[in-house]
Amino acid sequence: MAKAPPRTVLITGCSSGIGLRMAVQLAQDPSKRFHVIATMRDLRKKDKLEAAAGDTLNKTLSIQRLDVCSDESVAECINSLPEKRLDVLVNNAGVGLVGPVESISIDDMKRVFETNFFGAIRMIKAVLPEMKRRQRGHIVVISSVMGLQGVPFNDVYAASKFAMEGFCESLAVQLLKFNIFISLVEPGPVNTEFEMKLMEEVARSEFPGADAATVRYFKEIYLPASHEIFTTMGQTPEYVAKASSTSA
Template sequence: MTQKTVLITGCSSGIGLALAVKMARDEQKKFKVYATMRTLDKKEKLEKAAGSTLGKTLEIKKLDVCSEESIKLCVSSIPDRKIDIVVSNAGMGLIGPIECQTIEEMKTVMDTNFFGLVRLLKEILPDMKKRKSGHIVIISSVMGIQGILFNDIYAASKFAVEGFCESLAIQALKFRLQLSLIEPGPVITDFERKVFEDGMKMDLSAADEETADMFTNIYIKNYKQIFQVLGQSAEDIAEHAVTVILAENPPFRHQTNTLYTPVTTLKYADPNGDLPIDTFYKMVFQHDKIFSASLNFVKLLRWRSRKSFDLRKASQ
């Protein structure tokens, strides 16, 4: 099997780091991974995780998705500029009332999450078209399908990614290219911790009292519990991504969390779009106690499932 060249963005931590290391450690050495990050000052964590693969099946390079020059320099440094698989993972989050966010903060999210992908593909896509070979993998989000309370700008950036990819996928087929969107729900990483911490520190003085209270006492209050119950690890997402990459006919969309699937299914169940909005409204404002109890029940089921799995594993 010919070794495939993989370029992954946003590898200083989280999903990018986990995926880079997993692919580099492949026993059959199917991949040569170029793990990139905005600044090499943050490469220590990846170097440690990469271990013996460093300098062999994994190399670390600088790539800032917000800079066309940085992207060009990185891609041109790869032998023959040949990239078989590109994984667009770099991104940033933003939560809170829009009254309390600056336009510049919003632009930064859009520039990283959406235009970062566009810049990357503008540089890599022409070469893939010439070869009529390549797989474009985007770490998107279920929030590219269904918006969530106080995630307005982040959801907007992911909706943009999804619309862009739906359009591009049609063209990609003509050039025999594959395009896949990986759509996680909540993922427990440093990325999410930073988003939560920034939300906790947010100046809410520009918001009315009711909105500020809603953000603090409903959204922030339930944030940790939702992640504890529904959250996946970066390694879980990496496992899903590799499965998609190795698939003979990789899917266009792949959701990683079956517990979250009913939420996105609501979007397709009602062409008018009222059902998911009405459901979320009632869940947050009218049935919050039932919602909280349901989370605790799911948490118990997952705990028992993991416990029984561990016991089976131990007995083997």
């Protein structure tokens, strides 16, 4: 029996964290079942991925630029694939936003939705025509437990994840007709550089527009508790990547 060709897997947001670890885990598959296209918005941040990829680089793993917020960037990346064929899409790219809602501008809220919600939809729209034509495909969305349950001071981030959950649950039913499957991965706290950097930034913020009592509640109660949860109970990116990789 002829050996099946490797499945092409495209992952967004691979400069660090879950995306990086998932790309490397799939590329290092002993049976070489996958060819991974690891993408990121800024290729100047590819050094960590290249180091982690080791000898899989340019063999079972290749790196490409892709900005999920740009129609042109998405089209350029998908059009570069042979016959635009993609077996598995992993929507991992995302941004966070924490703080009192009164202090968050509408533009910042839109930025979160542009990446977390519309960015994922932009990717799905780009790959669906070819997946439907072949009657085969798998879409994995790295969501969050906050897509199921809101958390104080994460109002906008949680809303973007709730929106993604509703979109995917609705679309999944339609796609069964075409033998295309959607998997939602909903990790809890994940101890990543992304989370720690976000916490450090918000700790230094003044939050104009929010009343003193709310800012005090946020800084003196929420932030210490959140930091404790992430450092003591947070999952590792490797663990989440391993669980997510089983979906691919």
